[in-house]
Amino acid sequence: MTLELELRGITKRYPGVLANDAVDLAVRPAQIHAIVGENGAGKTTLMSLLYGLFPPDEGEIFIRGEPVRFSSALDAIAAGLGMVHQSFKLFPTLSVADNVVFRHEPTRRGLIDRAASAARVRDLADRYGLAVDPEAAVEDLAVGVLQRVEILKALYRDAQVLILDEPTAVLTPQERDQLFEVIRRLRDAGRTILFITHKLGEVMAISDRVTVLRNGRAVAHLVTAETNPAEITLHMTGRAVDLDRRAPEHDPDQLVLEVSNLTVRGGHGRPVVEDASFGVRSGEIVGIAGVAGNGQSELIEALCGLRETDAGSVTLSGRDISDADVAERRAAGLAYIPEDRYGVGTTRQASVSENLLMGHQRQPRIQQKGWFDREAVVGLTRRLVEVFGIKVGSVSGPVSNLSGGNLQKVVVAREMEHGTALLIAEQPTRGLDIGAIEFVHSQLIAYRDQGGAVLMVSAELSEILALSTRILVMFEGRIVASLDPRRVAEPEIGLYMTGAHTEAAVA
C-alpha cells in the first residue's frame, strides 16, 4: 500500500537545541493521524519542515512514494498539502468566499466572477458539512467559523493532506464536536488529516493512528484502537502523570482583591466590561469562565493598570488602586501572567535573563540606587531557571529560542517570584502540553496553599473546574454567575457562557 506521506530521518538543529532528531513518520491515505507531544517536543518544527517553511538539515520527505523537496509553502501547497494554523490568516474585511478563492479566483472575461466563487464555496462547504455563509464578512464570524473558512481554503486548493495545528485550542466544546464531525467526513471522502494536539481526549476520540514525539524524537507509533491514554502519556512524558487532580479543599481567608462596579469601555464607547463586582480572598482560586472575547481580557487589563476604567473601584489588600499605574499596582502586591506570552509576557529580542528580570528590576535586593547588583541578578535568574526547570541552552541566549512551554515557565517563574498577595493568571496553560499544564497547575495550587489569592481566567472549562474554589462566568462584559464548582456541572456553566442563563442571581 502506498503511503500518502512519509518522513524519513528528519533532523533539524537550532543553536543548542535538537528540535527534530531523525524523526520517521508514515501516514496512510484516508486516515486521521494524530501527532502528539509536549510543547518543545518538536511538533511545530516538524510540521513547518513538512510544509516547506524551512528546510530540514537531514532527512527526506515522500508524498505518495515520490521524494519531494519544498523550498516554500507554495511548493507544499502544489504537492497537495494544506495547513490550518493556530492563528488564522484571513482578511477580516473581505467575505468568506473572497478569502477562500484568494489567488485562485474564478474569472469571467478577465474579471472576478463573484457569483461563481460564492457558488463554488457553498458547494464545497455543503459537501463536507462546513456550515458557512460564503457572503458573510470574515470580521463578523466566530472563531469556530473562521476555522472552517481556513479548512475551506485548503480544500479549495485541493489539499489531499490537511494539517491541523492544535485546532481545538480556541473552540468551545460544541464547536469542537462540529469540527470532529467535519474531520471524519473529510477522511471518509478520502482525504488524509494530520491532527496536531496535546489533548489526549481528542486523540482517543478522533484519530486512527498516533505518533508521539518527545524531545524531538518520534518515540512511539500507535494504532489508536489498540492503545489507551495512560500509554500515550507515558510515551509523551516518559513518566506516569496524574491527570485528574481536583484541588483539595482549602478555607479562604481575608479579602485580597475587591472589585466594585467596574466598567470599562471599548473602542466605540461600548462597555466591554460592565458593572463587574467580585472579590478574591487569600487561599482561594477564583476562576473566570467564558467564551473568549466576552470582556475577560479587558477586565484583567483594567485590574493590572494597562487599560483605563470608566467607573468603579479596585481595592488590593485594603488599598484603593483604582488610579494607580502598573508599577504601583505591582508594588501593592499584584503579579500577572498575561494571556499573550509572546507579545506581552516576554520580549522576543531580549535574553532569557533579561526576561526573567522584568518587573523585578526595581527591587532593593536587585539594585542599589539604580545600579544592578550583578550577583543578585545572576542569582535570581539561575535560581528561577533551576527551581522551575526551565530548559535553556544559556540564560544569556535569546528567549526566542525557547519552546512555548518553556517560555510560559519563564513568565510563571518570574511572576510567582514576586510572592505577591494576588496572582492573576490569564489563560495560563493555553497551548501548553500535559507536562507543562501539570506544572502550571501545581504552581497555582501551591500559591494558593501558601495563602495567595489567585484570579484565573481560562477558556478551558476542565481547568476552571479542576482548580477553582469559586467560578465566575462572564458573558458580554457582565459577570452573569458565581458558582460553586462542587455543585455545578460542565453543561450548566456552558449555558451561562453562551448567555442562555443570564437571569441567575449573582452572589
Next chain:
Amino acid sequence: MDELRSLSQRALVSPVTFSLLFAFALAAAIVAITGGDPLAAGEEMFTGAVTGSGLRNTLGRAIPIIGMALAVSIAFRSGIINLGGEGQMVIGGLAGTIVAIYLPGPGFLIVPTAMVAGAVVGALWAMLPAYGQTKLRLPILITSLLLNYVARAITGYLVRFPLSDVSVTLATTRQVPETARMPKMPIFGGVSLSLILVILLVVLLWLVYTRTVVGYETQMAGFNMRSARYGGIDVEQRTVQVMVVGGAIGGLIGTHLIIGEALRFIDGELVLSGFAWTGLLVALLAVNRPIPIFVTGLFFSGLQIGGLAMQRNAGVSWRLSQVLQAVVIVAVACRLAIRRSDRPTAEAGETEAAGLGEV
C-alpha cells in the same frame, strides 16, 4: 584560544567586515576605471587620516560625529525615533555661544557654564516633541524633524538681528573671546578637550546600559513597548527622559562646535556641517551601542579627513570618500536585512508562515 578563533570567525562573517571590503573594492574599481591608481589613492587616504595633522583632524571631526551619534542613539535604543538631533544641536549651540560671549569671568568657569547652558537649552528643546508625544499623541518622528527648521529659523533670526556682529558682513555672532574657548590638549598636535568629554560619555552610557536599571528599562522598552508597560515601566516618563538626555548631549556638541571650533555662530553653518545626520547614520550602523559608535565615528571621520588628503595628494576627488561612506551604509543595511530574514527560529518560522499562509 578557541575564543580567539571564534572571535575572528565572527569578525570574518560580520556584516561590517563584508561591507568594508565591498565598499573599498568598489571605490578601488572606480578609481581604476577613471584612470587613477587605487593603491596610491588608498595610501594617501590612510596616511592622510592617521598621521600628523591628519590624525588631529580625524580626532577633532570625530568629536561631533560620535557626540551626535550618542545623542540620537539614546532615544533610538528606547524605540523612539528622534530626528531632531540637528535642531537640538543648533539651538543648544547658540545658547552656549551666548553665554561664552556675554558672560564675564574666568575661562575655567565660563567654558563649563557655556557647556551646561548648551545642554540645558538642547534638553528643553527636545522636551517639546517628547511632551508632544506623551501628552498630545503627536509622533516624535514628525515633530522632532520639523522642529529642526524652527530651530534654524530662530537661530537665524537671532544672529541676524539681536546678536549680529555688525563689523562683518556675515550673518554671525561676535567671536567667542579668547578666555571662553574650549581648550586644546597638548596631544596629537592639539585636540580639543571635548574629546575627553565624548570619551566620558561613551563610558558613562556603556555603564548605564550594562549596569543600571534605567539602561535596562530603556532597552526593554525599545524592544517591546507592551511588555515593558506590563512590567511596570513608565514608558511615557522614559520617553521624556531619553529625549532630554539626547537633547542635552546635542546641545553640548553644538556648543563645542562653536566655542571649540568655529568660534563664531554663523547662520546655517552647523546645519551645513551635516554632523547631526552623519551621527545618525553612525548610530544606526552601530545599532545604538556606545563603544561601536565610538569606533564607527572615528572611522567615518577618518574617511572624510583621509578623503581630503587623497584629493590633495593623489588627485582623486574627496567625494570618493562620501561614496565609500554611502556604500558601507547600504551594504551593512543589506546584510542586516538578509540576516534577519534567514534566521530559522521557531518564532521566525511562525511569522513567515503568516506571510506564506495567505497563498
